Amino acid sequence: MQSTIKKENGVLNVAVSGRLDTVTSAELKGKLDEIEYENVDIDFDFTGVEYISSAGLRLVIALQKEATETGNKLVIKNINKVVAEVFKVSGLDKILTIV
Amino acid sequence: MKKFLKPTIRKKIVLLSALLSILLIAVSVTVSSAIFVSRIKKDAQTQCRTSCEMLGEYLSELEMQTTVSGSMAPFITYYKQNLNDIYANNREEIEEMSLKEINSPDDLAEKKSFFTELTSGLFGSGMMGLSYDKSSFRNLYPEVLAEMERLASAEGFINCKVFYYDAEHNNMVFMCDSTYTTSVTYSYPGSIEKTDEKIKTDVILKGGVADFSLDDYFMGYAPVVIENETVAYVSFKYSIDHLVNNEKEFIWMLVGIMLGASVVIVLVYLFLADRWLMKNVTKLSDAARKFTSHMNEGEIVPVDAEIRTNDEIKDLSDDFFALQNKVAAYSEDIAKKSAEEERILAELNIASKIQLQSLPDKPLSTDSARISSFIKPAKEVGGDLFDYFFTDEGKVFFTIADVSGKGVPAALFMMRGKEIIRSCAKAGMSAAKIAETANAELCKNNKEGLFITAFIGVYDEKAKRLTYVRAGHEQPFLLRDGVAEKIGEESNALLGVFDDAPFISETLEIRSGDKILLYTDGLNEGINEKNEEFGYDRIKETLENASGEILAAAYEAEKAFAGAAEQFDDITMVLFECVKSDTIALHSPTYDDIPVVTDRINAFVQGLDPHKISELDVILDEILNNYVSYAFDAVKKPQIDIEARLDRDVVQLSFVDNGALFDPLQQQTPAATNVLDRQGGLGITLVKSLSDSIHYRVFEGKNHLTITKTLKG
Numbered sequence: 161m162q163s164t165i166k167k168e169n170g171v172l173n174v175a176v177s178g179r180l181d182t183v184t185s186a187e188l189k190g191k192l193d194e195i196e197y198e199n200v201d202i203d204f205d206f207t208g209v210e211y212i213s214s215a216g217l218r219l220v221i222a223l224q225k226e227a228t229e230t231g232n233k234l235v236i237k238n239i240n241k242v243v244a245e246v247f248k249v250s251g252l253d254k255i256l257t258i259v
Numbered sequence: 260m261k262k263f264l265k266p267t268i269r270k271k272i273v274l275l276s277a278l279l280s281i282l283l284i285a286v287s288v289t290v291s292s293a294i295f296v297s298r299i300k301k302d303a304q305t306q307c308r309t310s311c312e313m314l315g316e317y318l319s320e321l322e323m324q325t326t327v328s329g330s331m332a333p334f335i336t337y338y339k340q341n342l343n344d345i346y347a348n349n350r351e352e353i354e355e356m357s358l359k360e361i362n363s364p365d366d367l368a369e370k371k372s373f374f375t376e377l378t379s380g381l382f383g384s385g386m387m388g389l390s391y392d393k394s395s396f397r398n399l400y401p402e403v404l405a406e407m408e409r410l411a412s413a414e415g416f417i418n419c420k421v422f423y424y425d426a427e428h429n430n431m432v433f434m435c436d437s438t439y440t441t442s443v444t445y446s447y448p449g450s451i452e453k454t455d456e457k458i459k460t461d462v463i464l465k466g467g468v469a470d471f472s473l474d475d476y477f478m479g480y481a482p483v484v485i486e487n488e489t490v491a492y493v494s495f496k497y498s499i500d501h502l503v504n505n506e507k508e509f510i511w512m513l514v515g516i517m518l519g520a521s522v523v524i525v526l527v528y529l530f531l532a533d534r535w536l537m538k539n540v541t542k543l544s545d546a547a548r549k550f551t552s553h554m555n556e557g558e559i560v561p562v563d564a565e566i567r568t569n570d571e572i573k574d575l576s577d578d579f580f581a582l583q584n585k586v587a588a589y590s591e592d593i594a595k596k597s598a599e600e601e602r603i604l605a606e607l608n609i610a611s612k613i614q615l616q617s618l619p620d621k622p623l624s625t626d627s628a629r630i631s632s633f634i635k636p637a638k639e640v641g642g643d644l645f646d647y648f649f650t651d652e653g654k655v656f657f658t659i660a661d662v663s664g665k666g667v668p669a670a671l672f673m674m675r676g677k678e679i680i681r682s683c684a685k686a687g688m689s690a691a692k693i694a695e696t697a698n699a700e701l702c703k704n705n706k707e708g709l710f711i712t713a714f715i716g717v718y719d720e721k722a723k724r725l726t727y728v729r730a731g732h733e734q735p736f737l738l739r740d741g742v743a744e745k746i747g748e749e750s751n752a753l754l755g756v757f758d759d760a761p762f763i764s765e766t767l768e769i770r771s772g773d774k775i776l777l778y779t780d781g782l783n784e785g786i787n788e789k790n791e792e793f794g795y796d797r798i799k800e801t802l803e804n805a806s807g808e809i810l811a812a813a814y815e816a817e818k819a820f821a822g823a824a825e826q827f828d829d830i831t832m833v834l835f836e837c838v839k840s841d842t843i844a845l846h847s848p849t850y851d852d853i854p855v856v857t858d859r860i861n862a863f864v865q866g867l868d869p870h871k872i873s874e875l876d877v878i879l880d881e882i883l884n885n886y887v888s889y890a891f892d893a894v895k896k897p898q899i900d901i902e903a904r905l906d907r908d909v910v911q912l913s914f915v916d917n918g919a920l921f922d923p924l925q926q927q928t929p930a931a932t933n934v935l936d937r938q939g940g941l942g943i944t945l946v947k948s949l950s951d952s953i954h955y956r957v958f959e960g961k962n963h964l965t966i967t968k969t970l971k972g
Contacts, residue, residue: 181876211874213876242877
């Protein structure tokens, strides 16, 4: 997994690619924890994400909960077929903002 | 209570003694009381007779005197004559009054009044006007009455009467009576009684002294003879009851003494029986009990009852002691033998293990095939064998075989057979040649006549062709397109019987996904509690419906069928599958192993739909994550064996782990109403959704999870 995280104009741009699984989700969480991103909108770019497993889903769920509490937005962009299928199976497609 | 009711010999002796003494008492009391009563009767009779004679004689003598001192005239002559006058004149009235029943004091008073009136003239002018009673008579004949009373005063006498006989009317006419005038039975002078036939015959007609034994008294009769003429009669009444009653105390005392004596006799008898018989029986029984209680503690020590009498019990005791000694000797012998047996069993056990270790314990994966095996040995060392490997020619060899019989000979022969077949196969011989060579070798020095049934297969991967020989072995099943059918209908000879037997092989074109199950008769001849065999139909059915691992499914089906029935024969199976396969063993897995496994599986399924492969990766991530996070908390050497099989575009992943038994399919997936609050259950939900099928079973104490997924876009 590769990831780039940038904070611009009150928006946290997170670009992820590769596998978002047990190991890489923990890595990503570690990276996010290092940055102060409180009270910002999050813009997830999933271009190049091969798949997401439940560990990745839990990270996304946690971020979505925080955003909802602070009144911020979380947007996920450019998901592939597999990620869309996983979001659908888990019911997250109804809650997340996927564009 | 049960112990109390136990019919011991002692109790039987007591019971018998008690019965005996009761019988003794009954007999002696009966006999002695009979003797006693008859003696009393005899005494009474004698006394009665004597009294009769004495009174008769007295009255006769009295009559001989011209005058009686103090009396008015001779008793019989005067008194009887006067009384007879009165009787003759008033006979009908007298009869009526005499025979009248006395039912009340009034009746008695009437009777008394009548006879007083009747005889008032008889007892002299001086007596006129006086009421009649015995004293009137006493005044006239004091000596007569005194003598009567004297005689009647003896114990048991009821009364004494004097009467004469009126032959014309058969009446006894009473002259005097020694009893009280107030008595109902008092016979008034002048009163009558009808004469009893026996008295008439024996006394009156024969004129002798007689006595009669009636129900509860005697009657004695004697004539009063004056100058050879019977003028009157005397009678004495004597009570038997009275006498017997008087002697009752004595009888009771007698019974008491006898009872006491019997008790003493029984006690003495018991004491002696106990001393002489029971003591020794008890001693013997104690010795026996001691011996068996020692025996229960695992010690065999003969116990001598030490009986010193020279009777049968002594013989029995001696025999018993000898028997104990024999048992002790025999047990020692058996103990030695069983120790020896145990040693042999232990060695056999080791032999059995060595035998199993000589068989392949891992599946063999080739480019396009996979061979795996299963063996469940029966208790006894058996002769099942299987083998598989690459031949020197690059072909895949596999075999299953079963040696006739069981035990050490079968095991040794099996080892020999395995080595021969192995060396032939290694050298790259054809299936027929292997069979032929092995047969010839096994026929040599086979004096015990053992033989082997075998199925020998050589798979040519390039040509996708299986060449096989069936030598008397069970027909394997080919599972193709969901249908299982037996193959190898024609059988060759058994191995080790005819050294020149020809062996002809058959060929089978193998298609991707084909599965061939080889097995020994331990499977199809496995019996259940009703003694029914598992049979070929059930094998076919199991294969066609198997989910997950086929070998595990087949063994489980047989075990479920057998129930509690013992497994008598080894159950051995070899599975040939035409699938691409890969095996990964993870020891003490960590999160870092997840990408390694993922990469390897991705390489294994390379070329198939990438999206589907990504989904497979999600499945892998979820399952491995779960293993690392939860499965091995209390496990010393955690291990996961992962097998991947690829049949065209269908991949099957098998996970076998030694972690805590846990069925992930039983995990409750929470309702999706509030997805954001969901913590657990996401992973299994994804696995279930993304796989074609998922199967879990516990087999041989391990978790077996099998997942299949089609990797086609």
